[in-house]
Amino acid sequence: MQPTITAYEYSTITQQVNHLVSVNRSVNDRQVRAAILAQTLDCITPLLPSAAPATEAFLTGLQVDWLTRADAAQLLETLVPMVVPFPQLTAKQLAKLFRKVKKLKQPTWADLKRYELTYLGWNDGGNQKKYLVAPYHDQLIGIQGELSPKTVKGVCAICQTIGNVALFMATTKASGLGTYTKKGNYICRDSNQCNRQLTDPQALTDFLTVVQPKRH
Ligand SMILES: [Zn+2]
CATH class of the missing domain: 1.20.1280.250 (Monooxygenase)
Structure with a gap:
């Protein structure tokens, strides 16, 4: 079935x-x-x-x-x-989604319950980075950004639940000239917990619309 x-x-x-x-x-x-x-x-x-x-x-x-x-x-x-599980992506597929990242920290697939994941998110704690892979208009897109080391109580922009959130500043290529703009949103520090709280994918889509790299 x-x-x-x-x-x-x-x-x-x-x-x-x-x-x-x-x-x-x-x-x-x-x-x-x-x-x-x-x-x-x-x-x-x-x-x-x-x-x-x-x-x-x-x-x-x-x-x-x-x-x-x-x-x-x-x-x-x-x-x-x-349950339709989140696809298990190879290192090569991930590298394609994050072309700008030289040494991409890989998600720990063995620890992930892919049937709980509407999107995939993992932290590179040492570099204060967060990586997100999410479905957007029928394809997977990669979003990277800085995650503040400071955790606060607040509403997550993705799952719309009150919890331990941190400021995420997406690194977004804003123009063909290579300048970067940063847009900040508070999101769950723990993306796996975020997924367990995510019951309506619309907020995720709205979030991605704001933070996704603009295509020219
Ligand atoms: Zn969340």
Whole structure:
């Protein structure tokens, strides 16, 4: 079966299910619990492939009296084969996306859960750099910039969630003359955490529109 769930839809499902677990732990009122369960099912059912046995098993698994965090984690795991993963790029493919970077630090692929990634982001801590690879108008683009070592609490421009963010100044070639402009945005320091919080890809697209290198 072809994977059909996007990474941000998977993040939505994960957040919904985790919310359901919290409700199960904290709310005793049967009616309230039933209402929250109905809401959860309404939200996530359209994101799952219809008439698939795995979907049915997942939805049935959620409809138990006391859903535990461990049960939920196990259920979410069953969806992973249905999620379209972020492509694993070779060093050569990455080099093409970051032509200006001489020694590109590679992402640690082994640590990445590609089914959680709407975009790929990694830090080169030593050089205070962040690299982003993201889908934009049906192709992957590379964005590089400086990441401030200072972490603050704030809203991330990409996932629109309050968390540990840092100022990211994209290095953008503004004209054919080779001058660079810098545009600053606060984004999550940890891009993997950012992806887990990213449920609406529109903000990512808007962010990329601002920071992408202009083509002439
Ligand atoms: Zn974020």
